[in-house]
Amino acid sequence: MFVGHAALAFAIVAGVAVARDWTAERALAVGLLAGAFAALPDVDIAYALVGVAAAAGGDALTLASAFWSTGNLVHRAVTHSLALAPAVALIAALARRNRRAGAVAAALAGLLVAVAWTASGPLGVVVTVPFVAGAVLLGSLAGRYTDLTPSQVFGVGVVGLASHPFGDLFTGDPPAMLYPLDATLVSERVTLAADPTLHLLGAFGVELATIWAAVAVAGLATGLRPRTxxxxxxxxxxxxxxxxxxxxxxxxxxxxxxxxxxxxxxxxxxxxxxxxxxxxxxxxxxxxxxxxxxxxxxxxxxxxxxxxxxxxxxx
Incomplete structure (x- = not known):
């Protein structure tokens, strides 16, 4: 679902922009920003490279198993939290706006790191730091290359970050959407079919549908007809x-x-x-x-x- 996360957020945000008669350039820019925010939570899977390095020399199946078993130690927790998404989006919106905004963003970032340390220990911090850094980078790029206001960047960030966990409900264990609270929003994976192969094919079809939705919205924004x-x-x-x-x-x-x-x-x-x-x-x-x-x-x-x-x- 890596690509599907970005495609879904792009389709939602760019679709709203098109409905509001934004120019093609502006609609595509805000859609790409939303897609980047939606992809950002999976920065936590980078920790899986530790497992891959440890299993170096094994066959493809061994490497894949090491990748997921190591990555799942910290995957789908702090970066997939609906409770923390607004704070991360706010950090992005305030990034490099002015000195006061920067101070607030830095304080929020420090608070998130402290929360991750308390809830998940050092591994939580290892994941949270690049997650927050990525949000700052996206906010900085939005401020430099688009005319979006801080409130618009915040809204786009929330949509992108908050839409991500729902795409993960079809694969693997459900994300800890209420992290760091000791509460469960969704306890079981969404099952598309009792047959495990049909479930996998269904999940793959859902991802293809989100990608085609993004293509359709891009076509509406630009006037291009992808079918041709x-x-x-x-x-x-x-x-x-x-x-x-x-x-x-x-x-x-x-x-x-x-x-x-x-x-x-x-x-x-x-x-x-x-x-x-x-x-x-x-x-x-x-x-x-x-x-x-x-x-x-x-x-x-x-x-x-x-x-x-x-x-x-x-x-």
Whole structure:
């Protein structure tokens, strides 16, 4: 769901901007900022690299297991808290505005670090520091490159940060949404199907839906029609149905063969066309259309997911 988090926040915030008749540039800018805030909570997974380093030399499955087992020691806690999201968004909104605002932001940041230390010890601090630093960076970039007011940056930050945990309800353990309080908002993962493979495929479909929603909103903002940019190579994804006989049935515990192979189909679809055109000065390579390549790749992944799902149900 890494990409889906950003795509969902982009679609929500940029969609509101489009509805308010903001210019395309402003709508896309605020949507990208929301997407960046929505991706920020997963900075806590960086700690998983410690486990990967310890398992260096093992096979892919061993490395993946080490990645998640180590990352889950601190994952989906302080950075995924709905209770702390407004404070982090406020830090971003106040970042580098003026000396008084900076002092308030620094005090809030110190308070968050103290909370993390009290609730989770040193590991909580290890995660909280880059989380807060990332918020400061996003707030600084918003202040420098956009005309958003501090209150607008705060609102965008809250939407991005608060939307993230809900996307995680389909995979793994539910986030500690009320951290550091000793209370549980959601205790169980949302189950899309009793069959673990269909659940995984359903979660993958939810992520694809959020990405396509972001594409649709970007099209509304710019006037572009994404459908016209999709090339015929997107149909190559249909052949992925045969992989139902070649790879293990994917589940949340063993999703890597499916995820990496289906993304490989997308890469094949996304290869840009290289055209050589004749000119009076001789042949010239025409610059590739990267937008068409990306949308064709995304379409190939979508077709591959649908084909695999149908094949799994039938077989």
């Amino acid at each position: 940019a999709v090339g015929p190579r997107a149909g190559l994804g249909a052949g992925y149905a045969a992989s139902v006989l070649l790879i293990p049935a994917p589940t949340l515990d063993l999703s890597y063969p499916f995820v990496f192979s289906v993304l490989g189909v997308g890469l094949v679809g996304a290869l840009p066309r290289v055209r050589v055109v004749g000119t009076p000065a001789g042949p010239t390579v025409e610059p590739p259309d990267w937008l068409a390549a990306l949308l064709t790749g995304l379409s190939a992944i979508t077709v591959a997911w649908l084909a695999y799902t149908v094949a799994y149900v039938v077989v």
